[in-house]
Amino acid sequence: MNPSPSSAGRPERNAPTWDLASEIVVDPASPEPLYFQVARQLRAAIEDGRLPAGARLDNEVDMAARLRLSRPTIRQAIQSLVNQGLLVRKRGVGTQVVRTKVTRPLRLSSLFDDLVGLGKQPESVVLRNRVEPATTEVGELLEAPGLARVRRITRVRLVDGEPLALMNNYLPDGIVDPADDELRDRGLYQLLRSAGVRLHACQQHIGARLATEEDADVLREEPGAALLTMQRTTYDDTGRVVEYGWHVYRASRYSFNLSLTNGPQ
Template structure:
């Protein structure tokens, strides 16, 4: 197999050479395969191993690194499990796009993508005011609510879909145009309208992609998806938004910071 990488590294990043860039320490308590995988992951993240780049096969990598083939196979497989590499019959092992790692904080996906230096893109599928119904009124914790604004959007970056986003908002909080929803994040629109976001309750789960999900997210039906439900409150305790979203598990992660509680 040709050992060259057909896709150029990101601007400013030098090309990746495993014989030069991978250094292992046999005396380290960290397993050899883990040392290799961590250094390969770093090369993917900084662009030395760009999306679409093809790796040497296991035999060639093992020879270049003077390590056993099972060690190389285990390192590669760990990155396959993390969604950073993919094995394709007749092509070999290729780098896929790195996942969007999103911190768990009171921010929108639009905000987080922009903060990461990625260009967020939105396709507006639904933006309308409709009768609230019992379910929407309950989710917005407003029993007497008559009408809600319903939003449904596909959030993408680099032309690649990441998430399908659904939202209920009490009617009258904001009245965004489709153009505003394409160009700005929902939380930014709320803040501009004078809404003071204060706190949120959030649940994260997983499910398999339906045929509709697959079509919108460029996944296969039955693929794993991350799910999130979020209820957002303003500084008066009023619910200003309820969202239920699905994310591509192959391209998306949530980061959590944990602290040691009282003993």
Template sequence: MVVDRNSPVPLYHQLAEQWASAISSGALKPGDPFENELALVARLHLSRPTIRKAINELVRQGMLVRRRGVGTHVASQVVGKQNSLTTLFDELQGAGRKPRTQVLRMQASRPNRTAAEALGLRPGTPLVYLERLRFSDGQPLVLLRSWLPPVFHDVCADDFADRSLYSVLSERGHEKAEARQRIGARMATARERHLLDLTRADAVLTVEWLSRDADGMALEFGEHSYRGDSYVLDMDLRRD
């Protein structure tokens, strides 16, 4: 890394541009640890305020992230969700990412009162419970918890290795036509921290989801937990 001390461009800005280029090119990958300030001062022979200002600039741009007790890392790539019925799996593929799904749990007969009521079924109805961990380019992005009505008792874990839930349901004659979602945020649980590679200081974006087909049949009640540093929701709002 070379800086021109005679250039009118501030030294911190020269550093920030070179680091940003390394991140954009993939030389520095999401999740990579970033060299600490003292080591950079010694290696680059620049002042600590200059180093810190360059790092702060990349933190401001969302390219680096600081975590207390962990240090500075290259930020995960942010996935944007449009205000539409497209699936996350399809959006990742459309953005040139490589989605992968790990099925953590699958039970064909698991009652859940909250899910049954949301699906319009009687409490105690045995539901299909599906818990998946979705990755984007090898990085964990979201923990997906889904309850399906018993009509889908024949789905199996292998169905979801390289496909979305709704492509599987579509093959069974049920196309998603509408959905309602409730967005929230909270601190990650211990299990979420473990699965999503988070720290105690990290929060998750929560999405409660209910979808229906064109006939009004409820297809999925979901409670999903997204990494807060890797996922955004884009919505267009208009005056009524």
């Protein structure tokens, strides 16, 4: 049933609020970023039920004042939880908890995993696998302001001897240190899991564009051919970003199949 015009956009009267000032403690001397400290404690409150589904957070200005932090710090903390699907922003209502507890880690799969599941034997050509200085933009993509070094990986994924995708990834330095042989023989998510990283959730954007001459040369397509694009930010079970990827796929040989469910009403 659609809400009537008079009730649409009103805050839920019974949605509980939470006294974050008495619950959240931040340590400016900690090497952990301030936004991450706030996000980590909010996440813990959501998962143990102190912040139940429907609970509202104070607005960013009030939260910043009560915690004696800057508004951008609070905004980044909230956005990281929005990206993970734990919070949602609603016009006229504010920021609310979406779910109270994650019952099990979400199963994330890489292109390598998907191809193996289809009975294929994927191959990879490693074009780049190195640690380099992290720019401000890369630090923002990995939600890690001040990040000094990042591992950059570029591969071409092939199946049946034909290129299928050009894959680029940024990872915070130190999470995993794969050799080229490992990247040829295994998927990145397999390597992360083997290193003890507990993958939890991701934020993914799918789009399309036309192949450049460089794309066409790598993927054996004609310049101007249709390509699918994907950007993915992957989080572990602590809410830390462990990988940012931007990939292009040959639309003539690959498609995305999505299952959709009802979201919060």
